[in-house]
Structures are given as structure tokens and as C-alpha cells.
Amino acid sequence: MSDRRNISEIDVQIMWNRLLSVVEEQGQTLVRTAFSTSAREAGDISAGVFDLQGRMLAQAVTGTPGHINTMAASVGHFLEVFPVADMREGDVYITNDPWKGTGHLYDLVVVSPTFMDGHIVALFACTSHLVDMGGVGQTPEGRQIWHEGLFIPLLRLARAGVMNEDLLSMIRANVREPVQVIGDVYALIACNDIGSRRLVSMMREFGMSDLDMLAEEIITRSRRAMTEAIGKLPKGTWTNSMRVDGYEAPVDLVASVTIGEDTIHVDYTGTSGMSTYAINCPLCYTEAYTTFGVNCVVAPTIPNNAGTLAAVKVTAPPGTIVSATYPAAVYARSSIGHMMPDVVYGALEQAIPGRVPAEGTSNLWSLKMVAGHGLTGVGDKAGTQFMVMSFHSGGAGARPNQDGLSATPFPSGVRNVPVEATEAITPLVIWRKELRQDSGGAGKYRGGLGQIMEVSSREDAAFGLFAGFERVKFPARGRNGGGAGQRGGVSLTSGVELKPKGLQVVPPGERLLIEMPGGGGMGPASERDPQAVRRDVRLGYLSAEAAKRDYGVG
């Protein structure tokens, strides 16, 4: 900004709005061209613009919070290896380092510098969850990072506009769907290009030669708004712990939330150590879901940028399951990461009662189903080969004055895949997909209901399920006297129980039965409006027996 005195208050606001619209366009471009189900149905992508110091100025609001501030921090790692001074027009950088990217190998981070009139003015970054990255596949059974696929350190993907073909060949040779994966790599580049083009045209329209002044305004104002929001909260430290299933042993998640003058500090000291399997969560991903959970309560309308993110600090001792260290396996980091808001809310409830929900299913109950050689049989006996992923969710926790949402994800923001769409591209038949009666925790406000699904194959062949389910042993707890939601279950309709984590094989002719957990209830069941109980019975959300037993309404 050559002459900042001429920039009015209103112009600053207009430019900020424009910058947010630039990153929305950037993000939309990516969602619409992506191949992986996670990216296109769940918006499991991220897009944002950074100043030359690596400070994030704006980020697209996308479907899943897993990239909030993971991508922001990632750009800093890139700048350490590739200083701004050495960047050339047409350069593109890439990584999937779980510790310097967004927590597992399946997410690529791509960074591109923006040039105007020969000078570098900004950086655009984006991330996307890919169809495949090789390795053992979409299962938590890996034990070390090397099991999980191709590890791409911070590298140049293009140098002055010339693609790094060697790297692309390397990727192609290591993944199951090379055409789609390479397609997604190009989608990432294209989305940064769109962002760059829009930014340059915006800067020309407003007569800007750099982003310095706008960056300062955005960061300062956001930081100030966070300070004001935090300033209204009581000061002190509150602690909560929650036990979840884990893989080979239960995991205790412990959060201490300290509300200071202008920051909220969440520390996970006391949390269990790492797992042998891939449910370990690098700190960057723990930070993402912690920050998201806190912001939903404290500042739901303040956009994410370097100023906002600085207000929430997240720490954990290295080697705990929420700060997993190299070379731990981390593919299913969401098993733990998605639990962060629930843990934090237990502490926030003590500080600011009446604003947070009860515990919910929290982890997704997505069905990743497969058939093929080595997984469900040998050679042709394995049946028609397929791999399909459909997102599904159990019940969410009851809110302070509302029932919990049934079959709805939180904190993740995914969308489901239609049953007809899954059946059209696989030999699978989904016989049943309905709300699970009595699964919501009892309470003045009832927990959201889970779902029941039954799946079989039309072929005389087995099919496999890459299970990664939580809340099978330890349910979502209620709050303030509310009851726990029902636990989840994975079995065959013939009665055989299956394990909730790892590859499970459904033999030919059998049906898979998935019972998703319910959310916890809020307040004592005795305080629920009897009319609401009777309505739940009429609609079948609640059985007559449960109404009598839990609510005393008959």
C-alpha cells in the first residue's frame, strides 16, 4: 500500500471481504475437481492465502476442521526450507510429511508463490485428502509410518513452471489409483493458480503494491476481537478427562484448559502414551480440532487467520497419543483427533456452564469396504475387486437447551454418500439404514440417535471392512445428570461379533451389521417434558420400555 492515509476504513473492510471471497473461490475450485471421496463429499480440503512472513490472512471455510491451522503452520515449515528470496515465478512446493503437513500421509500440502509485476507478493497454500498414498491402505493397522505409504518430504513440485516429472513418476508407481492421484496433484496446483490470479486482479483494482497494510489490519483486528471474546470469560484452569476405546488398550484423554487475559491454553498432560497402531495423532492435528472446538464456543463468527489462531495455544508432552512422534503410524489420527472438542468441553462446562453439548459419537462411522486379492480371498476367488468409502455418523451430544442431532457428524463436517450411489458402483446391497431406537442418552434433552446399517454382497464372495470405530467399549457420556448414549457395535447378523478396528472380512452369504453409537443426554431424564417423551415413543425414537425405564413415562 503506497499511501495508507488514503485508505478509508470502509476500503479496508471491502478488501478483507474480497480476500475471503478469493480463498472461497480457491477452495471451491479444489472441491469440484477432486477425486477422493473425502475431498469432494466431505470438503476435506483447505485453501488459504499467506503474507511473505508466512502468516495466514484468510482461509476458506471448508467441510472439515482438520486443516485449521495445520496448513497455517505448514507454510512456516516450507519457508524454512525454501526462503521467499529464492522463490521464482512458477515455483510450486509439496509435502505430505504428517508432522509438517496435516497429520497423515494421505493429505498433500501444496504451496505456490504469487507474483505481480515480477515481484513476489503472497503465498497460496492448499491441502487435499487423496484417494490413495500406497502402503497398507485405509486401515489403522499400520505400526510404523513406513507401513503407511509414500512419504514426500518438503520438495519442489515445479521449478519456474516446469513440473518435477521424476517426483510424479515416483508417486504414480507407489499408489493404487495413479491417474486419480496425479489428477488431484494438478487440482491442487490449479486451485492455487486461481487464488493467485484473483489476488493480483484485486490488488490492481485497489491500487496495492503489497499486502503489508491489509495484513496488519486483518491480524490486529482479529486478535483484538479474540481478546475481547476471551476477556468476557472467567479466568482460571479447569481439567477434564475422557476414556475412549483406543486400539489395543483404552486411552485416557486429559485436557487442562487455562483461560488467561487474552489467550486460551489447552494442555494435554496426563494423556495416555502412543498406540502400537495407527490411531496416533500428531500435535498439529490435535491443535486443529482443539482450536475448532474452542472457537465454536468462544468465537464462532471470527474467521481463521494468524491473528485468531494465536489466541488458542495447544500443548502436549511429546510421545503422548495426542502428540505422536516419528516414526509412529498415524493414518487414523482422526480416531483421537475428533475427540478433542469433547475433552475440552468437559473443562469449559466448569468454567462457563450451559454453553457446551454433552459428549457425542464424535468419531466418524464411515464404511470403507473392499474386495480383492489378498484382502478377501486369493486371485479370482476374491470376487469383483472394489474399494468404496461412504461417510456415516452416529448421534451427537444433547445441547444445553436442545436434543442432540441424530446421525450427524461433529466435529467433522462430512456429508454422506447416497446408498444408491454406493450400490451402483459395487456389488454391495445395503438392506437397512435407519435411526437406532433408544440409542440417544436419556436426559432433559436427549442425545442424538445413532443409525443401524446392514450390508451384504450380491456375489457369492466375501467382502472386507476397514473398521476404525470408536465408542464401542466406552460410550459418549451425558452431562449434568444426563445418561450416556448407547455404545456402538460391529457384527454379523448371524450373531458373530467383529472387531471395531482393522480389516474385518464378511464371509459369503453373511450380512454385516453396524450399530452406531448415540450421543449423551443433557440434564436429568426426570426433567424431560413428558410430552416430548410421548412424542419420541410415537415416532419410535424411543421404545415404550425405555420410556418407562428411563423417564418413568408409560
Place this chain on the structure above:
Amino acid sequence: MTARTRLAVDIGGTFTDLVLSLPERTLSAKLLTTHDAPDSAVIAGARTILAEAGIDGSVLDLVVHGTTLATNALIERKGARTALITTAGFRDSLEIAYEHRFEQYDLYMERPTPLVERDLRLEVPERLAADGSVLLALDEAALLRLVDVLKAERIEALAISFLHAYVNPAHEERARDIIAAALPNLAITLSSEVCREIREYERTSTTVANAYVLPLMASYLGRMRDGLAGIGVRCPLLLMMSSGGICTVETATRFPVRLVESGPAGGVILARRIAALGGYDRALSFDMGGTTAKITLIDDYTPQQSRHFEVARAYRFAKGSGIPVRIPVIDMVEIGAGGGSIGRVDQLRRIAVGPDSAGSDPGPACYGRGGIAPTVTDADVVLGRIDPSSFAGGKIALHADRARDAVLSDIGSKLDMPAEEAARGIVEIVDETMASAARVHAVENGKDTAGRTLIAFGGAAPLHAARLAQKLGIRRIVIPVDAGVGSAHGFLDAPIAYEVARTFLVRLSVLNADMIEDLFSDMRAEADAVVRLGVPQGALSERRTAFMRYKGQGHEIAVSLDGAALDAAALRAVFETTYAQLFGRIIPGLEIEVVTWTLALSQPHALPTADPRVVGATQAVAHEHRAMIESVSGASIHAPVYARASLTPGTELNGPAAITEDGTTTIVPTGFTVRIAYGGEIIIEGGFA
């Protein structure tokens, strides 16, 4: 349209607009909508306007009608007592919806309640596979048992939606026959008739919405027909659809869900006509009223089409907060930005405008009806763009002092700004919001807004059009004549048309051209039967579209098949062209598949051509000068004000200026020039230094 004496009637939420088109002249009228019996306002209005023209109802050649009645019934939940019969195990599909939170950060959001509650969502054992083969036969005994439930619950409308019925409707049809035999007066909608497309939630939602409004619309359309007959009308009554086409009463009665959003569709048809008249092959239709603004891309005189729409978005216009319907619609981006949109200061001390609206009650602060929040209209008053004494032709006296107070107390004092600067902020932010939405919408369609012609109508649009155009890189703006009743004018230009869709998932590598030809000839027969109700003879024009994707993708893109052969090579070529246009590149080596095919059949209608008549330039005479504040610079100016009625074709003038008419004011900022076209349209050009 060849009929010469035509009447168009548009029932909106607040007003009912009538336009009577006679061979030599056009009359229009605006009445308040009578919500409890909307047809009576129509009949009364028709009687009045016919009397004014001095003609009898029997002289009319055509009546075209559009109504928000179906939409309102869905928003206000005032439809029929409806039940759903569905495949056993899937009654909750309607409630589970997308399993999605449409507001990421809102812990307290609620999803819309389904139109049919769980106890009226009934199940019957039956199951088809994705290829249409029968996995489980329809349990007819179970179905018969449901008849008693339907009777006991006094069900007025029934939706039947089975899994994969889009491939094979046999089970749905059999179920209808069994139920209809037992309950001959029950209105039944089949998913395979109303929406023969894959994706069970959206198909079921569309089916249920259709059933829900069907009895209401059937009786309304019957009364309407009788009422018109009562005033001597003997010509056909045709209904405006959301697709921009019109249909007969018979079709509207079977598929009333296709009538939602028909008023705004009429506006776009008007914009298309203006585009054709002026030869503007790349246009942007901009309709801004009291609560929302709607923007549509029009290329080569064809409005952008879509097959997905959400009715009754309950949550600040958030995508996903409404009832999805899969019907042919004109693709509009709807923004919560209108004259009544409320400005406020957010947590970041930024000015934010909308989507909350003061509506018409209490309305903007300047209405003096108890509204205290500053609205866009209040800001326009403070900036001197609206003359408080002649708003709505002088029928509503505005209180400029209340507008100023509201702007100052809610925004100015909080941001330490004078009222004028705060008002400029409201206007700039609302214009920026609309510009952003238009830009993102264009990008989503692989298009650009720059260089288009902006066609602006609706009460608030001419006030904001020039600034919006600047923000979108647009240099020409056209304000049609009688812009306040734009939709009704558009109705008179709409063709009789019908579109059908079929999901038939096929990979290009195994595509059989004969099979696709058979599919299209089936679809053509279905559409033909509908269109022929209104156009008994003559050639019809046909448009074919395939919704295609790379195998592995979850979203399809619409690919026009007009002129393309149906073999794999030709389909690949048109897909790749379209994909590259949208996304800038293709992906070599990936399989391509078609998911859904559509065929639209339409009465051929020649677009009006540019009127070559040029009128010599004349100078305009301002009737007054008014103090105004320019939105770009914030500068105070003294601008001439012209009455639109006094500006004859050929008139030229320069900005800054304001042009007033009963329904609105057109603002011409400094740097723009104005010319009045032969047809009376205001053409504004310029805008860049």
C-alpha cells in the same frame, strides 16, 4: 407466442402483479396479495385491468400465471396431510438427509423437520438392485395392510419412493395401482414419475414435496380456472414453471413442485428478452427486491439451467438448510441482500449487511412503522439516492431523520463515523456481497462476469446496479421498462416446454448407441405428451443433455448433446470440451461415464431481434437537483434528477444523475453515460476512469 391479447399474473409474497398485453399497448397493475384466497385477488385484478382496457375476458388469447403458493405452502408447512411409503429399512432417509451440519461453527443448529414425520413414513418389504433386477418381490399383502393406516390417519396425499425406482419403476407402479384401487381419491406421487434420478434422499424429498402441495394446488388451479371462466375467459390458462417454461393446468396439477420459484424465473425470461433485443450475447440478470437479490448468467440468450434447487432455506440462506428438490430450474444464486437487509457491526467491528431483513413489517427505519435497525433502504435515503417524498410514487412517505438516526446509532457511533460514511459503508458492503456471490457463481460454472451486460430490475436493483457492475468488471447496464413488474412481463415471453430426466449409469467404454437412442425416444414421448397438451401441432425444438463425470468422481457436469452423435467417441469429445471449459484441463487416461440424461422439449419461439431504429439524440431536462453522496468516493455532489417518464427514446445524459419512476430510482454515478433506447430501456455505459 403468437397470441395477441394476453394476460400475465404473478402472485408474489407481497404483491400480485398483472400485465395485459394488447396489440397496441400494454397495461400493468399491482395489487396486494390476498393470502387466504389468492385467486380472488387475481380475478378481481383481472376484471379491473380488462375494464380499464375496455375489453371483455372472451377476447383474451392466453392467460399465463405464476405463483408462490406452492413455495409458501412448503415454507409455512401448510400442505396436505402426507404419508410416504418406502422400501423397508429406509423410512429415515428423509430425516437423515445428507448427515450434514450446514453451519460448521454453530453448536445449536437444527436441521429442517421433514415434511412427513416418522410415524407416517411407512415401509413395505421390496427391493431392487442397482441394475433394476428384483432382489425381493413387492410384498403386496403388507402393502394392503398399509391401506388401513392411510385411512385411519386421514391421509390426503401419498408419496411412494422405492430404492432404485429410477431404473425400474415396476414396484412403484404396482404399489400405486394397489393403493389407488382401495383409495381412489387419494393423490399419489411416484418418485419414478416426478424425479427419475439416482440419489434416494433427493428423489424422495422431491416426491414428498410434490405430494405435499398437490391437493392444495389442484384445488387452487381448479378455482382459478372457474374464476376466469366466470369473467368470460375462454382461452387456455398456462402456468409458469421454475425452468422458465410454461405448462398446462393438467401438468401443473400432477407436478406442482415444478412451479416453485416461478416468479423469479419470469424475471430471468424478461432479462433474456432484453438481452436478445439489444444483442447482448453475454448478460447477467440482476433482480433485487426487499429481502433477496437473485443473479443469473445468460449466455447466447439462454439462462443457465440447473436440476437442483432448495426450497425454504430456513437458515439465513445457508446451502443445505432447505428442502432439496430435483427439478429443472433456472440456476440463480440467491443472496440475502435486499432493500430491507439489516446492517450491523460485527464482532470484528466490521460492517455486515443481511441476510436478516426487516421485511415489509416493520420494514426499514425510514418507513416509520417501528423498525429501528438500519437497512439498505435507510442507507440509500441517507445518501440522498431515494427521495423520501416520492418513494413508491409518493404512496409511502419516508422519514429521512429516522433513517439517519438508525444508521448513526447502530453503525456510525460504534465505528466513529458520520451517518453519511456509515451509510456508504452499508451500501458498499451489500454491493460487495452481491459481487462476491456473482463472481463465485460464475467461477463455479467456468465463466466470468467481466464484459457482460447487467440487466437490472426489481425495486432495489437500479439503485445498486452501476456500482455492482463496476465491481464485476461490467461496462453496460440496462434497466428495462416497468422494471417493478418484470416477472409478469417475462411470463408472456416464456415457451410451453417440458423437461424429463433419467438416470442410466453407463461407462463410455460399454456404451451402446442404440440403447441411448431408445432411451431418448422414450423420454421424447413422455415430454411430447405433456407439451402437446398446450401445442397441439407444429414442430418442437429439443435439447439433450448428459450429466457426465470421470469414473471415481462424485459430481457430474452438464454436457450439451445438441448436434452430437451418441457414440462413445463423440460423447468423449463433448465431455472433454466442457470439462476443459469448466476446469481448465482434462485428465487423460481416465474412464468417463454418464449418470443422467435429460431431454427438454419446447415450443419453438423466435427471440426478438435487435430493433434497428435509432432515434436522434435529445437533451434531457432535470426537474430538480438533489444532494447525494457517491458510493465510490464518498464525495458530496449535487446531482440532477430526471423523471423517467420524461425521457424519450434517444435522450442522452451524463452521470451523476438520478432517474426516478414509481417503482424505483436509477442511480447513474459520475463517469457513466445514459442513453434511452428505442424501446424505452435505460442503457448506462462506462464506469472506468
